[in-house]
Amino acid sequence: MKDRFGTRRHRASIVAGSLCLLLAGCGSGNTSLEGLNATLWTQQSAEYRASAEQAYRTASRMLDLGLADPAWTAVPEQEGDPGDLRPAVILDVDETVLDNSAYQARLIVEGREYPDGWDAWVREATALPVPGALGFARHAAERGVTVFYVTNRDATLEEATERNLERAGFPLAEGLDVLLMRGERESWGSDKSSRRAYVAGTHRILILVGDDLNDFIPVSRASIEERDRLEAEYASHWGVRWVMLSNPAYGSWERALYGFESGLSPEQRRERKRENLRTSEGGPQQ
Numbered sequence: 001m002k003d004r005f006g007t008r009r010h011r012a013s014i015v016a017g018s019l020c021l022l023l024a025g026c027g028s029g030n031t032s033l034e035g036l037n038a039t040l041w042t043q044q045s046a047e048y049r050a051s052a053e054q055a056y057r058t059a060s061r062m063l064d065l066g067l068a069d070p071a072w073t074a075v076p077e078q079e080g081d082p083g084d085l086r087p088a089v090i091l092d093v094d095e096t097v098l099d100n101s102a103y104q105a106r107l108i109v110e111g112r113e114y115p116d117g118w119d120a121w122v123r124e125a126t127a128l129p130v131p132g133a134l135g136f137a138r139h140a141a142e143r144g145v146t147v148f149y150v151t152n153r154d155a156t157l158e159e160a161t162e163r164n165l166e167r168a169g170f171p172l173a174e175g176l177d178v179l180l181m182r183g184e185r186e187s188w189g190s191d192k193s194s195r196r197a198y199v200a201g202t203h204r205i206l207i208l209v210g211d212d213l214n215d216f217i218p219v220s221r222a223s224i225e226e227r228d229r230l231e232a233e234y235a236s237h238w239g240v241r242w243v244m245l246s247n248p249a250y251g252s253w254e255r256a257l258y259g260f261e262s263g264l265s266p267e268q269r270r271e272r273k274r275e276n277l278r279t280s281e282g283g284p285q286q
């Protein structure tokens with residue numbers, strides 16, 4: 001029987017691929033190995049499953065509270081009195097409702113880096129649900145709450161993404177575009193604010209769920225310090241109107257470590273990471 005992440009043979013190939021990278025340095029370098037612990041934690045640890053399930057259980061409880069309170073809204077983009085609007089929730093897709101760790105595992109095994117093979121992986125439409133996500137999305141739909149998916153997957157991947165969500169069992173409201181892709185409209189860039197505002201025009205948004213600070217507030221080029229400040233500024237939202245999933249594999253936090261510099265070599269990226277390690281309470285190691 002196939003388990004959650006494929007056959008035993010597939011697991012064996014992960015180990016073999018990793019050894020290949022460790023021992024022989026084959027592939028395009030071993031930077032993809034930096035994702036090894038993160039990917040294994042997501043795929044094999046009960047701790048990851050428990051943390052995702054507890055996040056979504058919190059989201060379900062808060063959804064019920066928000067539904068009962070006509071003044072409740074999760075977004076600053078919501079203008080005026082939202083009480084008469086239909087209720088909705090906004091979920092990010094990658095690592096929030098769909099688990100792409102099998103793609104991450106392929107990168108490690110094959111010694112490649114994102115975005116190699118990303119579009120092909122998305123078109124396979126075989127990503128499995130993040131633990132707890134299906135239960136929450138169905139809980140919302142059963143209560144008449146429209147589930148919107150706001151993702152920075154490219155608009156060209158909308159059909160494949162819809163196919164994957166459908167196959168995984170996620171509710172997709174009929175007669176309404178609930179899958180809002182990056183670039184689907186001219187004003188829909190990677191900053192998700194314009195898409196939140198679009199949904200807020202017709203719906204009262206009860207809960208946001210994501211795995212990146214950008215799923216809640218625009219922090220596209222915010223420094224690590226600024227991100228920390230914003231996280232604290234919205235402390236009252238976490239676990240109430242905003243629910244964060246753990247994603248140790250990638251995210252805007254990582255680009256912030258590089259100071260958003262592009263074109264860094266794998267060695268330079270690793271060096272930046274090492275520079276950001278805190279070896280005492282005093283801050284980054286010097």
Ligand SMILES: [Mg+2]
Pocket residue numbers: 092093094095096210211212
């Ligand atoms: Mg995501």
